[in-house]
Amino acid sequence: MRSFRCQVCDSQLFFENSVCVSCGSALGFSRTERTLVPVDETGQYVDRAGLVWHVCRNLNLSGCTWLAPLEGGQCAACDLTRTRPADADLEGIAQFAEAEAAKRHLLVELDSRGFAVDGLVFDMLSSSGDGSNGVVIGHADGVITIDLAETDDARRERIRQDLGEPYRTMLGHLRHEVGHFVQLRLVTGGERLEQYRALFGDETADYQAAIDRHYAEGAPEGWAASYISTYATMHPFEDFAETFAHYLHIADTCETAAEQGLITVAPSGFGSFPDLVRGVWIPLSIALNQINRSMGKEDLYPFVIPEPVLDKLDFVARLAFADTTAMQ
Structure with a gap:
């Protein structure tokens, strides 16, 4: 930032x-x-x-x-929240404030990269202690649902470990879910859809069957050669959303590093996003991981980016400013 x-x-x-x-x-x-x-x-x-x-x-x-x-x-940021906890729900309101801060961060990113948000709304809900009321983080037809209970560090870390994920944050959830919205809005047909299918696969594949298969069998052998995460292997929709989230992770962190004097080259000076990843992000993320290890913490960016993922990141990056609809 x-x-x-x-x-x-x-x-x-x-x-x-x-x-x-x-x-x-x-x-x-x-x-x-x-x-x-x-x-x-x-x-x-x-x-x-x-x-x-x-x-x-x-x-x-x-x-x-x-x-x-x-x-x-x-x-305008608050206008996008369709549902929130009641004022009397003190715990929910405390959770809501943290999620809204992450949402504002996300909206600035989207604005700066030319992604319009008209048609997008957020339902900020909170599950009970055991999640039994069925709040599911997700996106459907422009509605992003967020479980505010995941603002609790201990709860979120427990879920991260249970699912075997290397990374899980509120901002990460928002970046991933808005990736679904961006695909729905911008990858609709023609040459762009053909390019999408060549990189991510056929999005018409049965989504529920893909979910069932993923949670029954896990990621396919050798997944790391072509995907950014195991979750991305589930379905082309999830591969795109994961890639979009990482595009924002990388772009934002590189710009923040430049702003704070940690790198001496402007991210905007690179001809392509893969060039930025190779020239700045990979050495920067290695350094940041080492700094975290020096503090006895886990890696800040626990991911490896193979060449096929670079191609996917380039596709996502080229969608920036593709939406000519005015910002709302």
């Missing part, structure tokens, strides 16, 4: 800031200007075009720092 500068005192700011810790100025995130801006004592900001923006009404509910077009209204 980018770092920002306070427009009042020029101190460094970060995406999550609602107040400048140096000068105390109240802040809001302007989606149109893609930066943090100071708001006055009434919670208003006037942009370069003379439009008046207001602090989102959900600032104290979910920690939302985005600006809304109407006084007392909510911002």
Whole structure:
């Protein structure tokens, strides 16, 4: 994620800031200007075009720092949440705030890469302690369902171990599920669909049968030569969604590393996404893994990227800015 500068005192700011810790100025995130801006004592900001923006009404509910077009209204990010916990559900609201922060992170990524989000909504639900009420993380026809209970580190880690996954985070869930939405929106026919099928396979294959086979038999032998994860082997839909998530993992981390001075080359200077992976991401991820090991922690990026996955990542990256629909 980018770092920002306070427009009042020029101190460094970060995406999550609602107040400048140096000068105390109240802040809001302007989606149109893609930066943090100071708001006055009434919670208003006037942009370069003379439009008046207001602090989102959900600032104290979910920690939302985005600006809304109407006084007392909510911002474009909050508008995308169709269902959330009731105000009286204190545990659910606490979980909701963490998930919403990850969602705002995701939306900035999508905006910066030209992926429109009109038609996308989120149901932020929470399963009971044993998950018996059946909240399933997933995507269906533009609706992304998130289990807020996975904001609990211990619960999420237990599920990760039970499923044999190397990585599981709330932001990772969101990136994966929005990958399904992007495929539904942008991979619809013609040459693009032919290229998709050549890389990922026939998406018309029976999905339920693929799920049953995956959980009964596991990943096929030799899967690591062609897939980014075992989950990606389940079905072409999941292969695309996993690849899309890793595209965002890599692109965002490389840009953050450049912003923080950890790499000296601009990610935008590479001619293709595979070149960025080879030239920056692979050596950077190795270094980050070693740093984590130095702290006694697991690898930050516990994945290997074979050549077929590079081709899939390139396909996904070339979808950026392919959607000409205006951002909502």
